[in-house]
Amino acid sequence: MKQSYFKERNKCPGCHSESYKEIYESSYTETPIKDYLIDFYDPQGGVEFEYLEGEKYSLGECSFCGMIFQKFIPGDELMKRLYEVWIDPELARMDENRSHDFDFYSDYALELLQILSHFKNNPDEIEVFDFGMGWSKWLFMARAFGCVPYGSELSKERIDYAKSNGINVLSWDQIPDYSFDFINTEQVFEHISDPLETLQYLKQSLKPGGFLKVSVPPSGDIDARLRIMNWQAKKGTRKSLNAVAPLEHINCFKRDSIIEMGKIAGLKEVHFSLKSQYKYYFGWALNKKSIIKMLRPIFRNVLKRENYVLFSNQ
Numbered sequence: 001m002k003q004s005y006f007k008e009r010n011k012c013p014g015c016h017s018e019s020y021k022e023i024y025e026s027s028y029t030e031t032p033i034k035d036y037l038i039d040f041y042d043p044q045g046g047v048e049f050e051y052l053e054g055e056k057y058s059l060g061e062c063s064f065c066g067m068i069f070q071k072f073i074p075g076d077e078l079m080k081r082l083y084e085v086w087i088d089p090e091l092a093r094m095d096e097n098r099s100h101d102f103d104f105y106s107d108y109a110l111e112l113l114q115i116l117s118h119f120k121n122n123p124d125e126i127e128v129f130d131f132g133m134g135w136s137k138w139l140f141m142a143r144a145f146g147c148v149p150y151g152s153e154l155s156k157e158r159i160d161y162a163k164s165n166g167i168n169v170l171s172w173d174q175i176p177d178y179s180f181d182f183i184n185t186e187q188v189f190e191h192i193s194d195p196l197e198t199l200q201y202l203k204q205s206l207k208p209g210g211f212l213k214v215s216v217p218p219s220g221d222i223d224a225r226l227r228i229m230n231w232q233a234k235k236g237t238r239k240s241l242n243a244v245a246p247l248e249h250i251n252c253f254k255r256d257s258i259i260e261m262g263k264i265a266g267l268k269e270v271h272f273s274l275k276s277q278y279k280y281y282f283g284w285a286l287n288k289k290s291i292i293k294m295l296r297p298i299f300r301n302v303l304k305r306e307n308y309v310l311f312s313n314q
Protein backbone atom coordinates (compact mmCIF):
# COMPACT_ATOMS: atom_id res chain seq x y z
CA MET A 1 0.00 0.00 0.00
CA LYS A 2 1.13 3.50 -0.83
CA GLN A 3 2.29 5.58 2.13
CA SER A 4 -0.16 8.29 3.19
CA TYR A 5 1.07 11.58 4.60
CA PHE A 6 -2.42 12.42 5.84
CA LYS A 7 -4.48 11.62 8.91
CA GLU A 8 -8.24 11.43 9.09
CA ARG A 9 -10.56 13.31 11.46
CA ASN A 10 -13.87 11.60 12.01
CA LYS A 11 -15.50 14.05 14.38
CA CYS A 12 -15.79 17.80 14.68
CA PRO A 13 -12.42 19.01 15.97
CA GLY A 14 -14.07 21.91 17.84
CA CYS A 15 -16.87 20.20 19.80
CA HIS A 16 -16.17 16.50 19.15
CA SER A 17 -19.66 15.88 17.77
CA GLU A 18 -19.67 12.86 15.48
CA SER A 19 -22.61 14.24 13.59
CA TYR A 20 -21.49 16.17 10.52
CA LYS A 21 -22.22 16.25 6.84
CA GLU A 22 -19.73 16.14 4.03
CA ILE A 23 -20.22 19.24 1.96
CA TYR A 24 -17.39 19.11 -0.59
CA GLU A 25 -14.80 16.72 -1.90
CA SER A 26 -12.17 17.02 -4.62
CA SER A 27 -8.85 15.35 -5.48
CA TYR A 28 -5.67 17.26 -4.60
CA THR A 29 -4.08 16.30 -7.89
CA GLU A 30 -6.91 17.37 -10.21
CA THR A 31 -8.56 20.65 -11.20
CA PRO A 32 -9.63 22.84 -9.39
CA ILE A 33 -7.64 22.12 -6.20
CA LYS A 34 -4.45 21.29 -8.07
CA ASP A 35 -4.55 24.63 -9.93
CA TYR A 36 -5.32 26.46 -6.69
CA LEU A 37 -2.29 24.89 -5.00
CA ILE A 38 0.03 25.77 -7.87
CA ASP A 39 -1.19 29.38 -7.94
CA PHE A 40 -1.01 29.73 -4.17
CA TYR A 41 2.31 28.04 -3.40
CA ASP A 42 4.46 28.75 -6.48
CA PRO A 43 5.21 32.32 -5.39
CA GLN A 44 5.94 31.10 -1.83
CA GLY A 45 8.14 28.07 -2.57
CA GLY A 46 6.17 25.37 -4.40
CA VAL A 47 4.08 22.20 -3.98
CA GLU A 48 5.53 18.68 -4.08
CA PHE A 49 2.58 16.79 -5.54
CA GLU A 50 4.04 13.37 -4.69
CA TYR A 51 2.85 13.96 -1.11
CA LEU A 52 -0.72 14.47 -2.32
CA GLU A 53 -1.08 11.53 -4.70
CA GLY A 54 -4.43 9.72 -4.18
CA GLU A 55 -5.56 12.13 -1.42
CA LYS A 56 -8.77 14.14 -1.21
CA TYR A 57 -9.60 17.62 0.00
CA SER A 58 -12.79 16.98 1.91
CA LEU A 59 -14.91 19.44 3.90
CA GLY A 60 -17.24 18.43 6.73
CA GLU A 61 -19.76 20.69 8.44
CA CYS A 62 -20.56 19.98 12.09
CA SER A 63 -24.30 19.61 12.73
CA PHE A 64 -23.85 20.83 16.30
CA CYS A 65 -21.52 23.86 16.32
CA GLY A 66 -21.43 24.66 12.60
CA MET A 67 -17.67 24.42 12.23
CA ILE A 68 -16.44 23.56 8.76
CA PHE A 69 -13.38 21.36 8.88
CA GLN A 70 -11.05 19.48 6.58
CA LYS A 71 -11.46 15.80 7.19
CA PHE A 72 -8.07 14.69 5.90
CA ILE A 73 -5.24 16.79 7.25
CA PRO A 74 -1.46 16.68 6.85
CA GLY A 75 0.36 14.40 9.28
CA ASP A 76 3.47 15.65 11.08
CA GLU A 77 5.87 14.94 8.19
CA LEU A 78 3.78 16.69 5.55
CA MET A 79 3.00 19.56 7.94
CA LYS A 80 6.76 20.08 8.30
CA ARG A 81 7.31 19.98 4.51
CA LEU A 82 4.47 22.43 4.03
CA TYR A 83 5.71 25.04 6.49
CA GLU A 84 9.43 24.63 5.85
CA VAL A 85 9.68 23.89 2.11
CA TRP A 86 6.43 24.67 0.26
CA ILE A 87 6.40 27.95 2.17
CA ASP A 88 10.00 29.14 2.04
CA PRO A 89 10.68 30.63 5.52
CA GLU A 90 12.92 33.37 4.11
CA LEU A 91 10.29 34.47 1.54
CA ALA A 92 7.59 34.26 4.23
CA ARG A 93 9.62 36.50 6.50
CA MET A 94 10.16 39.11 3.79
CA ASP A 95 6.48 39.03 2.95
CA GLU A 96 5.50 39.36 6.60
CA ASN A 97 7.90 42.25 7.20
CA ARG A 98 6.23 44.17 4.39
CA SER A 99 2.90 43.93 6.23
CA HIS A 100 4.33 45.39 9.43
CA ASP A 101 3.27 48.94 8.75
CA PHE A 102 2.14 51.65 11.14
CA ASP A 103 -1.40 50.24 11.34
CA PHE A 104 -0.07 46.83 12.30
CA TYR A 105 1.79 48.18 15.34
CA SER A 106 -0.93 50.60 16.34
CA ASP A 107 -3.43 47.70 16.39
CA TYR A 108 -1.19 45.76 18.76
CA ALA A 109 -0.69 48.79 20.99
CA LEU A 110 -4.42 49.48 21.14
CA GLU A 111 -5.28 45.85 21.87
CA LEU A 112 -2.76 45.76 24.72
CA LEU A 113 -4.05 49.03 26.19
CA GLN A 114 -7.56 47.59 26.22
CA ILE A 115 -6.48 44.29 27.76
CA LEU A 116 -4.03 45.59 30.37
CA SER A 117 -6.46 48.22 31.62
CA HIS A 118 -8.64 45.34 32.91
CA PHE A 119 -6.06 44.12 35.39
CA LYS A 120 -5.66 45.56 38.85
CA ASN A 121 -1.93 44.79 38.87
CA ASN A 122 0.68 46.98 37.31
CA PRO A 123 1.72 45.79 33.85
CA ASP A 124 5.14 44.64 35.10
CA GLU A 125 3.36 42.05 37.26
CA ILE A 126 1.37 40.70 34.32
CA GLU A 127 2.62 37.54 32.64
CA VAL A 128 1.53 37.10 29.05
CA PHE A 129 1.91 34.06 26.82
CA ASP A 130 1.66 34.20 23.02
CA PHE A 131 0.87 30.72 21.75
CA GLY A 132 2.21 30.62 18.18
CA MET A 133 4.17 33.85 18.62
CA GLY A 134 5.52 34.12 15.05
CA TRP A 135 8.32 36.70 14.93
CA SER A 136 7.53 37.86 18.52
CA LYS A 137 6.05 41.20 17.41
CA TRP A 138 3.07 41.03 19.76
CA LEU A 139 5.36 40.02 22.64
CA PHE A 140 7.76 42.90 21.95
CA MET A 141 4.83 45.29 22.22
CA ALA A 142 3.61 43.60 25.44
CA ARG A 143 7.11 43.90 26.88
CA ALA A 144 7.22 47.58 25.98
CA PHE A 145 4.17 47.98 28.25
CA GLY A 146 6.10 46.26 31.04
CA CYS A 147 4.61 42.74 30.81
CA VAL A 148 6.68 39.59 31.31
CA PRO A 149 6.70 37.91 27.87
CA TYR A 150 6.46 34.16 27.20
CA GLY A 151 5.89 32.51 23.86
CA SER A 152 5.93 29.29 21.91
CA GLU A 153 6.47 28.42 18.28
CA LEU A 154 7.14 25.42 16.07
CA SER A 155 9.64 26.96 13.69
CA LYS A 156 13.27 26.87 14.76
CA GLU A 157 14.12 30.18 13.07
CA ARG A 158 11.38 31.99 14.99
CA ILE A 159 12.35 30.32 18.30
CA ASP A 160 16.02 31.29 17.87
CA TYR A 161 14.99 34.83 16.98
CA ALA A 162 12.76 35.11 20.07
CA LYS A 163 15.45 33.74 22.40
CA SER A 164 18.11 36.05 21.02
CA ASN A 165 15.72 38.93 21.76
CA GLY A 166 15.14 37.96 25.37
CA ILE A 167 11.72 36.29 25.06
CA ASN A 168 11.06 33.33 27.40
CA VAL A 169 10.37 30.51 24.94
CA LEU A 170 8.44 27.47 26.20
CA SER A 171 8.13 24.05 24.61
CA TRP A 172 4.69 22.39 24.47
CA ASP A 173 5.61 20.19 27.46
CA GLN A 174 6.73 23.14 29.58
CA ILE A 175 3.47 25.10 29.23
CA PRO A 176 1.66 23.42 32.20
CA ASP A 177 4.53 24.42 34.53
CA TYR A 178 3.55 28.09 34.11
CA SER A 179 0.48 30.20 34.65
CA PHE A 180 -0.42 33.40 32.86
CA ASP A 181 -2.68 36.41 33.23
CA PHE A 182 -3.27 36.62 29.49
CA ILE A 183 -2.93 33.97 26.80
CA ASN A 184 -2.90 35.26 23.25
CA THR A 185 -3.69 33.11 20.21
CA GLU A 186 -3.81 35.14 17.02
CA GLN A 187 -4.52 33.30 13.76
CA VAL A 188 -3.45 29.97 15.27
CA PHE A 189 -6.51 27.82 15.99
CA GLU A 190 -7.47 27.49 12.33
CA HIS A 191 -4.20 25.63 11.70
CA ILE A 192 -4.12 23.04 14.48
CA SER A 193 -5.30 19.45 14.25
CA ASP A 194 -6.88 19.19 17.74
CA PRO A 195 -8.20 22.65 18.65
CA LEU A 196 -10.41 21.52 21.55
CA GLU A 197 -7.63 19.54 23.24
CA THR A 198 -5.26 22.46 22.68
CA LEU A 199 -7.68 24.92 24.29
CA GLN A 200 -8.18 22.59 27.27
CA TYR A 201 -4.41 22.29 27.63
CA LEU A 202 -3.86 26.06 27.50
CA LYS A 203 -6.70 26.72 29.94
CA GLN A 204 -4.80 24.87 32.66
CA SER A 205 -2.19 27.63 32.48
CA LEU A 206 -4.62 30.50 32.87
CA LYS A 207 -4.52 32.22 36.27
CA PRO A 208 -7.90 32.64 37.98
CA GLY A 209 -9.48 35.75 36.50
CA GLY A 210 -7.12 35.76 33.54
CA PHE A 211 -8.14 36.06 29.90
CA LEU A 212 -7.54 33.87 26.90
CA LYS A 213 -8.08 35.21 23.40
CA VAL A 214 -8.99 33.17 20.32
CA SER A 215 -8.80 35.13 17.10
CA VAL A 216 -9.22 33.32 13.76
CA PRO A 217 -10.05 34.40 10.18
CA PRO A 218 -13.53 35.82 9.66
CA SER A 219 -16.06 33.33 8.29
CA GLY A 220 -19.33 35.28 8.39
CA ASP A 221 -20.25 34.64 4.78
CA ILE A 222 -18.44 31.35 4.26
CA ASP A 223 -21.70 29.52 3.44
CA ALA A 224 -22.33 31.84 0.49
CA ARG A 225 -18.73 31.49 -0.66
CA LEU A 226 -18.95 27.71 -0.49
CA ARG A 227 -22.03 27.79 -2.70
CA ILE A 228 -20.07 29.70 -5.35
CA MET A 229 -16.88 27.65 -4.81
CA ASN A 230 -14.59 29.86 -6.85
CA TRP A 231 -11.09 28.47 -6.38
CA GLN A 232 -9.63 31.17 -8.62
CA ALA A 233 -10.75 34.00 -6.32
CA LYS A 234 -7.67 35.62 -4.82
CA LYS A 235 -7.12 35.93 -1.07
CA GLY A 236 -8.80 39.06 0.28
CA THR A 237 -11.43 39.24 -2.48
CA ARG A 238 -15.17 38.78 -1.96
CA LYS A 239 -15.39 35.19 -3.18
CA SER A 240 -12.07 34.02 -1.77
CA LEU A 241 -12.07 30.60 -0.11
CA ASN A 242 -9.10 31.48 2.09
CA ALA A 243 -11.05 30.59 5.26
CA VAL A 244 -11.00 26.94 4.11
CA ALA A 245 -7.58 27.08 2.38
CA PRO A 246 -6.53 23.48 1.61
CA LEU A 247 -3.96 21.99 4.04
CA GLU A 248 -3.54 25.20 6.09
CA HIS A 249 -6.89 26.50 7.32
CA ILE A 250 -8.03 23.07 8.39
CA ASN A 251 -10.59 24.48 10.88
CA CYS A 252 -13.04 27.16 9.75
CA PHE A 253 -14.73 28.42 12.91
CA LYS A 254 -18.07 30.14 12.99
CA ARG A 255 -18.29 32.51 15.92
CA ASP A 256 -20.65 30.06 17.65
CA SER A 257 -18.18 27.21 17.19
CA ILE A 258 -15.53 29.16 19.08
CA ILE A 259 -17.95 29.86 21.95
CA GLU A 260 -19.06 26.20 22.05
CA MET A 261 -15.46 24.97 22.10
CA GLY A 262 -14.76 27.34 25.00
CA LYS A 263 -17.79 26.09 26.91
CA ILE A 264 -16.62 22.49 26.62
CA ALA A 265 -13.20 23.58 27.89
CA GLY A 266 -14.84 25.34 30.88
CA LEU A 267 -14.35 28.87 29.60
CA LYS A 268 -16.94 31.55 29.18
CA GLU A 269 -17.00 34.48 26.84
CA VAL A 270 -16.40 37.92 28.31
CA HIS A 271 -16.97 41.31 26.72
CA PHE A 272 -14.95 44.36 27.50
CA SER A 273 -17.38 47.27 27.61
CA LEU A 274 -17.58 49.58 24.61
CA LYS A 275 -16.57 52.41 26.92
CA SER A 276 -13.37 50.65 27.91
CA GLN A 277 -12.61 49.78 24.31
CA TYR A 278 -13.02 53.36 23.16
CA LYS A 279 -11.21 54.84 26.14
CA TYR A 280 -7.83 54.24 24.54
CA TYR A 281 -8.84 54.61 20.93
CA PHE A 282 -6.37 56.63 18.94
CA GLY A 283 -5.70 57.22 15.28
CA TRP A 284 -8.63 59.49 14.42
CA ALA A 285 -7.33 60.07 10.90
CA LEU A 286 -10.39 60.03 8.71
CA ASN A 287 -9.68 57.39 6.14
CA LYS A 288 -11.46 54.15 5.28
CA LYS A 289 -9.13 51.99 7.35
CA SER A 290 -9.47 54.06 10.52
CA ILE A 291 -13.26 54.22 10.21
CA ILE A 292 -13.37 50.41 10.03
CA LYS A 293 -11.10 50.30 13.08
CA MET A 294 -13.31 52.78 14.87
CA LEU A 295 -16.33 50.53 14.34
CA ARG A 296 -14.49 47.38 15.42
CA PRO A 297 -15.70 47.38 19.07
CA ILE A 298 -19.27 47.57 17.75
CA PHE A 299 -18.66 44.72 15.29
CA ARG A 300 -17.23 42.75 18.18
CA ASN A 301 -19.69 43.48 21.00
CA VAL A 302 -22.95 44.39 19.36
CA LEU A 303 -23.09 42.81 15.93
CA LYS A 304 -20.84 39.87 16.90
CA ARG A 305 -19.36 39.85 13.45
CA GLU A 306 -15.70 39.30 14.27
CA ASN A 307 -14.09 35.95 14.93
CA TYR A 308 -12.37 37.44 17.97
CA VAL A 309 -13.43 35.96 21.30
CA LEU A 310 -12.14 36.67 24.80
CA PHE A 311 -12.58 33.91 27.34
CA SER A 312 -12.33 33.91 31.11
CA ASN A 313 -12.22 31.02 33.56
CA GLN A 314 -14.39 32.82 36.12
Ligand SMILES: [Zn+2]
Binding pocket: 012, 013, 014, 015, 016, 017, 062, 063, 064, 065, 066, 067, 257
Ligand atom coordinates in the same frame (compact mmCIF):
# COMPACT_ATOMS: atom_id res chain seq x y z
ZN1 LIG B 1 -18.75 20.97 16.21
